[in-house]
Amino acid sequence: MSKSYLSLEFIDKSFERNGVRSDVLTQVSLGVEKGEFISIIGHSGCGKSTLLNIVAGLTKATTGVVLLDGQVVDAPGPDRGVVFQNHSLLPWLTVYENVSLAVDKVFSRTKSKAERHDWVMRNLDLVQMGHAKDKRPSEVSGGMKQRVGIARALAMEPKVLLLDEPFGALDALTRAHLQDQVMQIHAELGNTVMMITHDVDEAVLLSDRIVMMTNGPAARIGEVLDVPIARPRRRIELATDPTYIRCRSAVLKFLYERHRLVEAA
Amino acid sequence: MSVTNLNIKSDAAAKPTASIVTLSRAAPPSAGFRMPGFVKTLADNVLPPIITLAFLLVAWEFLCSSPTSSLPAPSRVLEESWALIVDPFYVGQGTDQGMFWHILASLQRVAVGYALAAIAGIAVGTLIGQSDLAMRGLDPIFQVLRTVPPLAWLPLSLAAFRDGNPSAIFVIFITAVWPVIINTAVGIRNIPQDYQNVAKVLRLNGYEYFTKIMLPAAAPYIFTGLRIGIGLSWLAIVAAEMLIGGVGIGFFIWDAWNSSLISDIIVALVYVGIVGFLLDRVIALIANAVTRGNVKA
Numbered sequence: 065m066s067k068s069y070l071s072l073e074f075i076d077k078s079f080e081r082n083g084v085r086s087d088v089l090t091q092v093s094l095g096v097e098k099g100e101f102i103s104i105i106g107h108s109g110c111g112k113s114t115l116l117n118i119v120a121g122l123t124k125a126t127t128g129v130v131l132l133d134g135q136v137v138d139a140p141g142p143d144r145g146v147v148f149q150n151h152s153l154l155p156w157l158t159v160y161e162n163v164s165l166a167v168d169k170v171f172s173r174t175k176s177k178a179e180r181h182d183w184v185m186r187n188l189d190l191v192q193m194g195h196a197k198d199k200r201p202s203e204v205s206g207g208m209k210q211r212v213g214i215a216r217a218l219a220m221e222p223k224v225l226l227l228d229e230p231f232g233a234l235d236a237l238t239r240a241h242l243q244d245q246v247m248q249i250h251a252e253l254g255n256t257v258m259m260i261t262h263d264v265d266e267a268v269l270l271s272d273r274i275v276m277m278t279n280g281p282a283a284r285i286g287e288v289l290d291v292p293i294a295r296p297r298r299r300i301e302l303a304t305d306p307t308y309i310r311c312r313s314a315v316l317k318f319l320y321e322r323h324r325l326v327e328a329a
Numbered sequence: 330m331s332v333t334n335l336n337i338k339s340d341a342a343a344k345p346t347a348s349i350v351t352l353s354r355a356a357p358p359s360a361g362f363r364m365p366g367f368v369k370t371l372a373d374n375v376l377p378p379i380i381t382l383a384f385l386l387v388a389w390e391f392l393c394s395s396p397t398s399s400l401p402a403p404s405r406v407l408e409e410s411w412a413l414i415v416d417p418f419y420v421g422q423g424t425d426q427g428m429f430w431h432i433l434a435s436l437q438r439v440a441v442g443y444a445l446a447a448i449a450g451i452a453v454g455t456l457i458g459q460s461d462l463a464m465r466g467l468d469p470i471f472q473v474l475r476t477v478p479p480l481a482w483l484p485l486s487l488a489a490f491r492d493g494n495p496s497a498i499f500v501i502f503i504t505a506v507w508p509v510i511i512n513t514a515v516g517i518r519n520i521p522q523d524y525q526n527v528a529k530v531l532r533l534n535g536y537e538y539f540t541k542i543m544l545p546a547a548a549p550y551i552f553t554g555l556r557i558g559i560g561l562s563w564l565a566i567v568a569a570e571m572l573i574g575g576v577g578i579g580f581f582i583w584d585a586w587n588s589s590l591i592s593d594i595i596v597a598l599v600y601v602g603i604v605g606f607l608l609d610r611v612i613a614l615i616a617n618a619v620t621r622g623n624v625k626a
């Protein structure tokens with residue numbers, strides 16, 4: 065059996081505090097192909113962010129292994145670009161410096177200074193933030209910050225792009241705009257993307273496949289749904305697309321009928 | 330109906346709008362136009378303290394106006410210490426120097442002791458902030474040591490150094506170092522997980538992490554410690570110099586007391602207050618310049 069580009073194999077994760085063991089994830093196995101856009105959806109507390117952190121290498125799995133392009137993942141590294149939920153830009157650096165910090169680190173040997181500068185600017189232009197390169201994160205809007213976060217992750221030329229609820233903190237209009245941008249970037253560059261989300265529409269709109277997680281504790285993959293909608297996708301046309309509606313209701317049914325969050329919110 | 334309404338509205342609105350536009354156009358090129366605002370802010374900030382000061386001086390003058398008063402009134406201070414006030418750069422024999430030289434001698438001691446405290450404080454604070462083991466080992470000891478009053482160290486340092494000047498510098502060091510250590514450690518412990526994750530994903534090495542993440546993230550805390558430290562240093566130097574003697578503002582005050590020159594003491598206190606205030610402002614300005622933009626984004 066040939067391995068997938070990104071392969072999660074029998075991931076278990078449990079935390080132990082004061083001798084009490086709590087299972088977060090059990091037996092999570094998932095293969096992601098090169099160029100594929102995968103969403104992981106589930107109620108809050110289902111361990112989806114933990115799963116992403118394991119792939120990023122920021123958290124260690126209790127058992128199980130993550131393979132990326134044939135290599136075992138056991139520490140964070142620039143081959144897995146992470147876009148954090150709250151952008152995580154360094155506030156004392158300008159937009160440009162935030163991206164160049166990553167670029168200078170990753171390409172210190174392979175690119176000349178001028179090439180690195182061009183590469184920073186290309187990635188900022190890709191997310192349409194070139195005009196604000198000398199601003200500090202506090203001087204730009206939330207959506208712009210997240211765009212810089214995406215540019216920083218993309219600029220590392222990661223093998224896989226990990227998005228941790230990247231648009232969760234944004235208003236609906238900004239979010240839609242950024243979703244379109246991410247789709248466009250994905251179409252242009254053909255990145256492999258793994259995105260955590262709790263937004264059904266976002267998952268269906270962006271993904272090739274949607275991985276639905278059952279509720280924690282001891283969450284596992286409940287179902288994997290293919291989204292056979294041709295790209296490029298346009299959100300207005302999709303609203304009446306039968307496949308879109310079918311996928312959307314499949315996710316909704318999974319989340320709100322079979323795996324409703326029972327605990328009081 | 331609606332048309333009339335509209336007309337009335339636009340008529341009423343037209344005049345103020347037009348005048349606002351001309352104003353904002355005229356304002357940027359002519360610097361003189363902003364002056365009233367600038368002068369007003371200045372007046373708002375400077376007038377109240379001047380009035381308060383004048384009031385206090387008058388009250389003081391009144392309270393100490395009796396010839397049998399134990400403390401001199403402001404007019405007597407001016408009269409008795411006039412030479413001291415007008416010639417701060419006077420150079421005489423031994424400790425008979427102008428105010429400037431006394432202040433300068435004190436500032437030199439503070440500068441050396443405080444610089445050592447800043448370097449050692451940031452270094453040790455970084456260690457404690459980074460390492461749990463260092464935290465557990467050092468923090469309890471520091472918590473006890475930092476409560477020892479600065480002057481209590483003086484006899485011990487005199488015994489160790491057998492000289493007044495290094496002893497005073499040591500007292501400054503030991504006074505200023507605790508707030509720097511503690512604040513640096515807190516700042517480093519409070520570096521958000523997000524920034525640490527960014528560093529991990531980028532695989533920053535120890536040096537890069539220190540310069541690009543740790544120092545900037547902890548800078549506001551470090552400067553809080555440095556600012557507390559400079560204030561305490563200035564408090565301690567006056568007391569220490571009273572005991573060690575030589576040229577210095579602390580000894581000057583003590584010497585003036587021994588010579589019953591109460592007016593000179595008052596002049597010296599004004600100097601001490603102003604210099605302490607300036608030291609605090611200088612550190613605050615540096616902090617502002619360094620941590621510019623270092624706000625929660």
